[in-house]
Amino acid sequence: MKIQYLLTVEAGARWFRSYYRRNPQLDFRKATAALRAAEQTLSEFPLVGERFEEREDVREQHILGTPFSLLYTVARDSIWIIDLRDTRGLRSADALMLFSRELRSRFQIED
Numbered sequence: 433m434k435i436q437y438l439l440t441v442e443a444g445a446r447w448f449r450s451y452y453r454r455n456p457q458l459d460f461r462k463a464t465a466a467l468r469a470a471e472q473t474l475s476e477f478p479l480v481g482e483r484f485e486e487r488e489d490v491r492e493q494h495i496l497g498t499p500f501s502l503l504y505t506v507a508r509d510s511i512w513i514i515d516l517r518d519t520r521g522l523r524s525a526d527a528l529m530l531f532s533r534e535l536r537s538r539f540q541i542e543d
Contacts (some may be wrong), residue, residue, distance in 0.1 A: 437513045444516030447523040
């Protein structure tokens with residue numbers, strides 16, 4: 433099956449790259465190879481991932497050797513990747529921290 437990435441993956445992909453840049457002791461090439469292997473598995477076995485939370489239409493495929501997973505759905509003979517997710521929730525924490533920093537800056541709020 434064909435794999436297509438939605439625009440919603442952008443933030444997760446940026447986080448994936450920055451996470452490996454900030455942690456040079458981790459092997460970025462190995463992580464991207466694991467990502468490609470996960471994509472290959474999905475293209476051959478589209479329903480291999482676990483159901484994500486309570487959703488019937490969204491599945492999660494873990495990327496071996498990394499703290500990341502692919503959230504996806506299957507529709508119209510394609511696998512649609514929704515997010516490249518940090519399963520530890522670090523991207524969410526980072527995004528909230530940046531959001532708070534932006535609000536403090538925008539409205540001159542002191543800590």
